[in-house]
Amino acid sequence: MTELEDRVNELEAKVAFQDETIETLNNELSAHQVRLAKMQRQIELLAEKIKEGRDPGMMPQHQEPPPPHY
Template identity: 80%
Template sequence: MTELENRVMELEAKIAFQDDTIETLNDELRTHQKHLAKMQRQLELLAQKIKEGGDSGLMPQHQEPPPPHY
């Protein structure tokens, strides 16, 4: 093999490795985006519950008993 063929084969191997790495990173990014979207939705639901106040299990501040040290 000539030096040029060796260099071309080396470059092809590097490109194949980079393609695999990019695909792996893309899969990870997709997974993180799904988790982030889920957490954002949960945060929206939590904020909505807090605004509504009703069945959230939280007492309004004026109805809350004072702490035990009072």
């Protein structure tokens, strides 16, 4: 092979590796976007529950017993 053919083959190998890397990163980014959207929705639901006072673990402030030092 000539030097030019070697250089072309090397460049083709680099491009193939870069294509594979880009595809892998794109798949990871898509998965992260799905997870992020799910977490954002969960936060919205929690915020709605807190505003409505529906969270069974949280009592409205007027129903909480006073601290023990009172």
